[in-house]
Amino acid sequence: MTATVSGPQADQAPSARRGSYWITTFGCQMNKADSERMGGILEAMGYTPGNDEHTADLVLYNTCTIRDNAEQKVYSYLGRQAQRKRVNPGLTLVVAGCVAQQEGESLLRRVPELDLVMGPQHANRLEALLTRVQTGQQVVATDEHHILEDITTARRDSAVCAWVNVIYGCNEHCTYCVVPAVRGREQSRLPEAIRLEMEGLAARGFREVTLLGQNIDAYGRDLPGITAEGRRAHTLTDLLGTVHDVQGLERIRFATSHPRYFTDRLIDACADLPKLCEHFHIPFQSGDNAVLRAMARGYTVERYRRIIDRIRQRLPDAAISADVIVAFPGETDAQFRRTLELIESIGFDQVNTAAYSPRPGTPAADWPDQLPEAVKVERLQEVNALVERVAAERSARYLGRQEQVLAEGVNPRDPDQLMGRTRTNRLTFFAADPGDGRPYAPGDLVDVLIETVRPFSLSGRPLGREPVH
Numbered sequence: 001m002t003a004t005v006s007g008p009q010a011d012q013a014p015s016a017r018r019g020s021y022w023i024t025t026f027g028c029q030m031n032k033a034d035s036e037r038m039g040g041i042l043e044a045m046g047y048t049p050g051n052d053e054h055t056a057d058l059v060l061y062n063t064c065t066i067r068d069n070a071e072q073k074v075y076s077y078l079g080r081q082a083q084r085k086r087v088n089p090g091l092t093l094v095v096a097g098c099v100a101q102q103e104g105e106s107l108l109r110r111v112p113e114l115d116l117v118m119g120p121q122h123a124n125r126l127e128a129l130l131t132r133v134q135t136g137q138q139v140v141a142t143d144e145h146h147i148l149e150d151i152t153t154a155r156r157d158s159a160v161c162a163w164v165n166v167i168y169g170c171n172e173h174c175t176y177c178v179v180p181a182v183r184g185r186e187q188s189r190l191p192e193a194i195r196l197e198m199e200g201l202a203a204r205g206f207r208e209v210t211l212l213g214q215n216i217d218a219y220g221r222d223l224p225g226i227t228a229e230g231r232r233a234h235t236l237t238d239l240l241g242t243v244h245d246v247q248g249l250e251r252i253r254f255a256t257s258h259p260r261y262f263t264d265r266l267i268d269a270c271a272d273l274p275k276l277c278e279h280f281h282i283p284f285q286s287g288d289n290a291v292l293r294a295m296a297r298g299y300t301v302e303r304y305r306r307i308i309d310r311i312r313q314r315l316p317d318a319a320i321s322a323d324v325i326v327a328f329p330g331e332t333d334a335q336f337r338r339t340l341e342l343i344e345s346i347g348f349d350q351v352n353t354a355a356y357s358p359r360p361g362t363p364a365a366d367w368p369d370q371l372p373e374a375v376k377v378e379r380l381q382e383v384n385a386l387v388e389r390v391a392a393e394r395s396a397r398y399l400g401r402q403e404q405v406l407a408e409g410v411n412p413r414d415p416d417q418l419m420g421r422t423r424t425n426r427l428t429f430f431a432a433d434p435g436d437g438r439p440y441a442p443g444d445l446v447d448v449l450i451e452t453v454r455p456f457s458l459s460g461r462p463l464g465r466e467p468v469h
Contacts, residue, residue: 019049019057026074027064029212029255030183031097033163038096038233039155041126053077054084058092063099065359074099075110081256082113083264092116092133096123098172101182102360104142109366114138121168121184141227144184145264160408160443162206166194166239167213167220172258175296176325178359179214186215188223191234191242196264208406211239212253217261243258244273250445251406251423253280256323260298262307271314278315279349279425282307283323287342288335291328294364308346319349319394319424326383327376328356330369338381349394349424350456351387355380391455395426398450398458403428407444427457434464 021042038060043049050056059081063074078095085091095107096117099117107410108114115133118141122129127143132139155160169184170177198209213219220234227233236254244252252275259282270276282304286292289300311318324343326336343351355376358365403422411417411429417441418432430448433439440446440462452459 018046020055021050021058021060022050022053022056023062024053024059024077025062025063027098029163029210030165030214031062032157033165033212034097034120035060036157036163038062038126041124041156045130047134048427053081057090058094060094060096063095063097065098065102065182071099075314078111078114082111082468084222085113092130092173093132094118094431096120096126097179098182099143102178105140108138108140116140120180154187156206158408161210162407163212163215164194164197164201164209165189166211166236166254167218170214171218172298174217174445175294175298175363176328176356176359176365178362181361183214185221186218188218188220190223191220191239194239195243195246198243198249202246205248205275206383207249207444207445208251208253209243209249211243211252213254214256215258215261216254216256217258218265221353232240235265237263237266240266240269240276244275249275251275251277252423253381254278257282257283259307260305264310267307267310267314270318270429272293279321279423280311280318281321284342285323285325286331286335287339287344288330288331291331291335292331292411295325297379301338304342305346317397317424318344319426321350321425322348323350323352323354324383325354325356327371329364329367330372331356331371332459340383340386343383343390347390347394348387349426350391351383353380353383353387388455393455395453395455395458398422398426399453401448401450402463403448403458403460405430405446405448407440407442407460409442418446420446422458427458428463429457429459434462436464 023035023180025031032113034346042058043114047058047225061074061077063071065071074095081091081093085093091111095114096118097120100107100117104117107117116129116139118126118129121144129139129141166189168187170180171186172180198461201209217236219236219239221232223234225233240252257280262282284304285295285297292300309321311320324339326339356371358370405422405428406420406421409419411419416432417429419427419429422428428448430446447463448460449463450458450460
């Protein structure tokens with residue numbers, strides 16, 4: 001599980017200087033988007049970005065509880081900050097996100113130095129909650145809360161690519177997953193509000209937007225309306241059509257998809273709308289139908305394969321990424337082997353892997369057939385090795401090809417290089433100066449001749465611009 005910190009300052013005038021802040025983000029893209037919102041709120045309040053978490057006046061951990069190791073890492077970070085606060089009582093210490101939602105007031109008992117514990121549904125209420133903290137209260141905000149349309153400006157970590165939430169929460173009941181309990185029920189944003197946010201991003205120079213939802217295929221099913229054809233009026237496919245022509249945006253992505261709700265109509269939209277990138281993130285979680293039933297995923301391996309086959313019929317070069325859980329309670333060696341076979345036969349471009357981790361309050365956590373840690377480690381190592389080999393085979397197709405790359409920033413390991421992604425989401429490195437004295441910059445779309453391929457990244461030579469006459 002990765003932890004990231006906040007990035008460049010948003011173009012928002014602070015009201016009055018309050019000191020410095022630091023945000024560390026654990027977990028998924030939804031958490032990263034929430035952190036950008038909270039960073040924007042803090043800067044509107046007058047806080048400025050700190051140099052590090054050990055000197056900032058306000059420290060916020062935006063947490064993830066999908067796996068136990070991520071949760072324990074948060075407690076390790078909190079222990080160091082609690083020691084700081086005993087010496088410096090003026091430090092404001094905040095825990096946001098999924099661990100906050102799950103633990104609630106028990107977090108205050110475990111870390112009494114905390115000032116604010118707030119679940120993900122309360123991210124946009126950060127200013128109001130901090131106002132209560134400043135009156136001397138310890139605040140816990142984990143009650144069910146309707147997520148209103150956001151009127152804050154996010155502190156974006158990138159000046160090129162942006163996240164845009166389109167649906168919050170999740171109504172699924174996967175037996176291993178704590179997300180519905182900590183993020184609440186589905187709440188779709190209105191398409192007009194989403195488009196307005198994207199237009200604002202384009203006006204500020206952003207070139208790419210990724211639409212986010214815990215289960216993005218469920219977008220709109222909580223919104224009213226039925227079409228003349230008898231289907232619901234608001235779907236992800238409809239939304240993509242609504243936002244596709246936003247002027248200034250070059251690329252649109254979306255994540256994360258659920259196989260139960262993934263439709264041919266959505267695949268056709270991705271093939272027909274040129275700004276939609278040829279990359280699909282569709283978790284499969286297991287290659288065995290009995291395990292999928294135990295997980296309550298609501299689809300079969302055969303259904304998943306049909307989705308991939310249909311994508312490759314319409315978009316033969318599309319990249320497919322996924323998530324998988326190994327060593328789920330009761331998973332036999334034969335069932336695990338079926339997962340390996342699925343990975344190899346489909347040929348994924350990337351797979352996020354995890355060994356099953358019992359999460360409090362989920363049905364699977366109480367099942368008696370938990371697998372030993374040694375089995376979890378062994379299976380995770382085996383699946384990781386296969387994922388890397390298959391990814392390398394998929395990367396090989398890029399060698400010698402010309403790929404359009406959206407430059408996102410400077411390679412932190414080589415200041416003479418830029419890095420960005422192909423439309424199929426392959427990380428690509430190339431020289432910033434193509435040799436004509438007119439170097440490329442973040443935000444440029446660059447044609448790159450791929451000369452080196454690796455399992456999860458590419459390197460190449462920029463082909464240069466047309467000469468100026």
